[in-house]
Amino acid sequence: MSGGTGEITFLDAIRQGLWDEMKADPTVYLIGEDIGVYGGAFKLTAGLLDEFGPERVIDTPIAESGFVGAAIGSAMMGLRPVVEFQFIDFIANAFNMIVNCAGTNHYRWGQKVPMVLRGPSGGRVSGSAFHSGNPEAYFNRAPGLKIVYPGTVEDAYGLIRSAIRDDNPVLFFEHKYLYRRIKGTIPADAADRAPIPLGKARLARPGRDLSVITYAAMLHVALEAAERLAAEGIEIEVLDLRTLKPLDEEAVVATARKTGRVIVLTEEPQTGSFAGEVAARVAEKAFWHLDAPVARVCCLDTPVPYSPPLEDDYLPNADKLIARVRELLRA
Amino acid sequence: MSGGTGEITFLDAIRQGLWDEMKADPTVYLIGEDIGVYGGAFKLTAGLLDEFGPERVIDTPIAESGFVGAAIGSAMMGLRPVVEFQFIDFIANAFNMIVNCAGTNHYRWGQKVPMVLRGPSGGRVSGSAFHSGNPEAYFNRAPGLKIVYPGTVEDAYGLIRSAIRDDNPVLFFEHKYLYRRIKGTIPADAADRAPIPLGKARLARPGRDLSVITYAAMLHVALEAAERLAAEGIEIEVLDLRTLKPLDEEAVVATARKTGRVIVLTEEPQTGSFAGEVAARVAEKAFWHLDAPVARVCCLDTPVPYSPPLEDDYLPNADKLIARVRELLRA
């Protein structure tokens, strides 16, 4: 298994990133539920047990707090654990371990905890309230953590590698709707090149009239809307944050100053959202350049509903985004 | 023990509220660690065991998720549990129970969960990273929860009673710095009057030049700053949110429109803060009335440090607030 094998999926790219880092660094190991023989609920770790053996691909009992804690302890001793949550929703069971134990450790007594916590997130798969989560806002508040949420095949590969190399606890969210729906290529020599750094946003589409700041699955909603509006001569700039924490404030402020109109687009209830943090930064740091209110296009303030018509109403989409764009342009 | 006994502390007011609701409603009971014989780590429940007996004041094993879960189950069966966390920081161990089990329950299958989760929060007591927490931003994201954070004796009494009467899971945070530092009175017939409703902010001080939106211990920092600035003829309006979720957006937007300058003052790291949500609402709903950037005065983006000089640097205070006020007025 090696890079550069033509078109691969978002899921393949993450597997490839794990593979390459495990090859490059013997201290990297995987731990989680059903990731070995079964290859994970989404088969993301398929083949890794055969290649790296049971000491580097470890199946655990059902104990999110227990195995995150174990990952923390092993990280202190010089290993680089990559923890899989079968669904990212179950990260809630390890909340204390992540926020209090891992997040504060380096600040409190100077001991680093290099670790990646990853898993399938996000909706539009009829997973209902407990299998569709986007927990970024729950963790953005926690000092000492980093949060990565890629939206393209290239970033999925590059950022999982950087996350593993980082010396801090990194939450790496993988939108399951993208797993097999988007494709891309990785250069053959990617493994030897320096991976995409954490903390840097990417200008996904330049534009003049309005900025949509987003990431993950919503990136594709933004690009679709931008494409449709381009036909009318409306030029939307799309900024893909990629790393949510630490936030690339420079890029956020730059695009806000450039277009003067900002919509933060995220897949989460609006109240208490990560989008709120981005909007607040814009309102404080780019205020004098704004020509319109800072808008958020998020989900309903409800748990994720199950039935497709309900989930469609819950989730943002290109039509909803375009409607909001028109309102702001009228401003 | 009855209302109207002259000056009482913030802590007494909460005890009084518990007492009066337990008298009024036999379905109300208390559960937590060391709340019975010992009367709680801060002695807030002192005397309640003697008055109401061991079936209504229940000491539990050390199991935050376990006893929050038990509270949820009993609430479904018609009781009104009031759960104490010995320090609010330990609420992290019950995160899944609160956010996923309690918060989504009514939406998912229509069963209400009337319950109060309360405990001592906040800093300036040299409690360091694990005994100084302000977790509002961790829970503001969670649909179905309510969050109350009083800053006066009157509100502490009135809002704990409303929280207990509410049919939803209510997080009730009690800033431990206020427990014995502020005093007030409750009218003798308070118990018979309708308590202060959830969801309504309070105009703590009217002003013309700039609005400080805040709550809890920071309310007193805001009032001190306002008093000092008044001497210079600068009129600060102070809005005490009291209930953080659901947010009294009307009051927030009204004060922003009135003064055109807004500072959100909270005791939490700025990144991912509750203050961010308030700032985002202002930037979206009051934009056309703003004369200056929407500012946040929060804590450092670090865990809560222990040593007084460090914690002073970490925490907002009147000087820091006044400095920011001057910058915004220059704008």
Added chain:
Amino acid sequence: MSSLGPLHPGAAEHTDRLAKTSLPRERQLELYRFLKLNRLVEDRLTNLYRQGKVVGGLYGSRGQEAVSIGTAYALGPDDVVAPLIRNLGVMLVRGVSPREVFTQYMARGTSPTGGKDCNLHFGDLKRGLISPISMLGALVPVMAGVGLAAKLQHRDYVAMTYIGDGGTSTGDFHEGMNVAAVLGVPLVVVAEHNGYAYSTPTARQMKIQDLAQRASAYGIPARIADGNDVLAVYEAARTMIEAARAGAGPQLLEVKTFRMKGHAEHDDAAYVPKELFEQWKAKDPIDRFERHLLAGGLATQDELEAITGRVNAELDAEVDFALASPMPPPERAREGVYAEGAQA
């Protein structure tokens, strides 16, 4: 796999002779009807799933029906039970109609949650049913609280819930059991030992052979029953439910059984040795109960077929109802986050 040792060593060995019971013929036939209803509803769901009519995943209990049916059948009318998503039989015994299940799985507007939640994620306190929660273990503390309510209200209902072999590894299982033991609440926890947690065999989940051993950490009574003998399950559950009702505190009932399919319909269970499936097929709880009824002269082949026939006729109508049901109106997504207002 053999390195993991035989499944359920020292388990109540499954013989063809079923446990003694006090249940009269009619009630045994009712048990039979529930067992068939459980399996046939799942067979219908499997077909609907293959036809793409089920929205999301499908989780079954094939081979484990005796656990859900036998334990739920032992509950009293005022008792409160929280099943897991594999415990369809519990809901059927509590009076849930197949159409409620079909409409849930098909995300229809007519479903008990109106389309808001999936599969067996619904409850109804009028029928003493509390909805499952996906996070494994969480129901143990919650049901300890239901038992606590019975105690504080001085009422005599009992709380019952289920946990898998894998679920007993969770912190919530531990905290819930220990709190229940200390508070002495009427709670029966049925630990369903079916050999696997998704792809993880019990030997990779814990270093003990019997889930019942977990009970010794809490100082509470435990029993092990043959989970493929509906009468053994019923009698053990009844004994423990009545003990809990009588004030003996929480009880742990381990039932030894086997998951005859993958974790869910999408999982072919390639990781399960074929021999295990064969070994357990011979112990199918419905076949065994059928043989018991026939051998004991409690029913004739015709009578049993008549029962099955009536169940199938009912299911035809229920499936038709579900298929004819509309999807929910989008606006419904916005309703019900909060319970309306406060009590006066």
Added chain:
Amino acid sequence: MSSLGPLHPGAAEHTDRLAKTSLPRERQLELYRFLKLNRLVEDRLTNLYRQGKVVGGLYGSRGQEAVSIGTAYALGPDDVVAPLIRNLGVMLVRGVSPREVFTQYMARGTSPTGGKDCNLHFGDLKRGLISPISMLGALVPVMAGVGLAAKLQHRDYVAMTYIGDGGTSTGDFHEGMNVAAVLGVPLVVVAEHNGYAYSTPTARQMKIQDLAQRASAYGIPARIADGNDVLAVYEAARTMIEAARAGAGPQLLEVKTFRMKGHAEHDDAAYVPKELFEQWKAKDPIDRFERHLLAGGLATQDELEAITGRVNAELDAEVDFALASPMPPPERAREGVYAEGAQA
């Protein structure tokens, strides 16, 4: 209170005769020195607390010193241990100097955390020390991970940590023990049974008499030792540490002792029956060890007093150093949230 029954029924009964040991005289005298150091450092802290020099609360281990000293003394140089805030003795045995402890408690800039964290909340992997975490139970999974690292690195160090009677009620204790058992990691958990969790007696914490019973849920070895006999604690710990090192997987060591003060300095422990204090005062671990040394002719009264004298002289200097130390510079609050950069 008597309704709670006698404390530690069936406990290894505490006699005046101490356990057999292979430790030569010099090492027994070293143990004595550590015991005295532990107690005298805490006495100094109590004085500093009364003088208002301690910032925040003060948590002591009076009467439990033999647990920290005996267990830590059994560790090898490469082993890694995570104490709780009552386990001052563990840190002293691992080479932590009293000034590190005094400066921590007084929030000085010269403290190991530079004022960032309080009391014993500091660690140093060079000395095999991992910092406590306030959330009880959390260290069990974390130290299971330290043991896992030893296994994955094919090194032979052992992980050890502590848990109180109350702490065994947490979900993290359960998840950590079970994961450690399944992964077979070298971990020794010392369960310190001191009768109370803050104001809560063990009988309100669990329905079992011995914390050792918790082990049967994980299929791991457990032992009970007299926590007020430093030699018994040492020998039991040594045996279990070497068993873990030899590949026997996690081990649970229960030590029966008693908390001779309140939960913290501010707590007068009015909820503890006086008789319990009297009963346990007679079993004071330091007095008992002193009698053992004298009776066995291993030391004279003068020799023991000389040891104590040297310890006190050292402590005078260490307290002076801490008192003379400055508070940290405010800017330090802004440093160190993230570990610098990534590995290349």
